[in-house]
């Protein structure tokens with residue numbers, strides 16, 4: 001079996017490529033060249049794993065590149081993970097977000113349709129499509145009400161794969177994934193920002209962790225669990241859409257408390273909104289809010305109803321909130337100690 005993974009250098013690519021290799025796949029990854037020649041999470045893979053990957057340098061916004069790739073490789077499966085995935089940044093750069101997330105997805109769909117119609121495709125949709133939902137929990141029937149340029153771009157991607165699936169009988173499945181994190185999460189995402197900040201403070205830093213909206217409520221799971229669900233979606237008898245999450249809701253504030261708890265530091269809160277601070281027992285400021293890190297619109301109130309994926313694919317999250325926070329904080333303490 002051969003699989004192509006776009007976005008192989010991201011967090012999910014890190015776990016998915018290892019899962020596919022362990023199942024005996026030939027794994028091809030699409031990687032965008034950058035001037036510093038960094039390769040994202042590929043550089044964190046054990047060398048014996050990394051050398052098994054076949055890397056194709058190119059960009060999903062380049063239609064010609066994707067056409068050639070699909071024509072020459074004709075993989076059984078393609079996992080389309082590449083995207084401008086940072087919601088906050090999408091407010092500053094809607095155009096580049098649309099180019100990568102809408103244009104790139106359209107290029108992938110067209111290349112499959114024209115050159116490799118037997119390829120089964122997974123598209124990385126997102127819980128951000130729900131915006132600020134009124135109903136809890138959210139499932140595949142919850143209205144899609146995007147509230148960021150990122151979410152709008154993913155809505156277009158979702159409907160492109162649905163349309164191609166129906167119009168041309170292609171196997172295209174969508175994973176509507178709630179937040180999923182790990183020890184290789186990018187430092188710009190809130191969970192990693194917190195786990196790294198806690199580790200630094202535990203090891204002597206006096207710099208508080210500066211955050212935006214502490215009250216945002218998300219459903220956070222472990223990325224390693226979620227890539228198994230992606231694979232299962234492509235083994236299912238028909239293409240379909242699936243919500244994946246943990247069924248637990250927690251605020252950013254909860255994440256901060258839990259993370260400091262792993263380091264045996266108790267935190268208490270004072271003030272509200274942009275004036276809120278988190279204090280140590282000695283009264284030292286460990287966390288503070290900053291207006292500049294708030295988004296123009298927040299998307300939250302999330303809790304996944306993952307009953308469909310459980311019933312149809314037998315998928316369950318193994319790691320839940322507390323364990324996830326522990327994994328991330330302990331990993332960052334180790335990383336900073338050994339720096």
Ligand code: GDD
Pocket residue numbers: 084085086087088125126127128177178179180188189190191193210211212213214216217218252293294295298299300
């Ligand atoms: N990044 C960040 N930085 N977020 C903060 C901060 C901060 O300093 N302070 C508070 N937040 C809040 C955000 O407002 C948001 O509500 C929440 O923390 C999570 O933000 P992110 O970690 O940036 O993730 P996200 O929820 O916007 O999006 C992630 O998950 C989606 C669902 O799976 C990304 O991975 C998306 O690509 C993905 O679709």
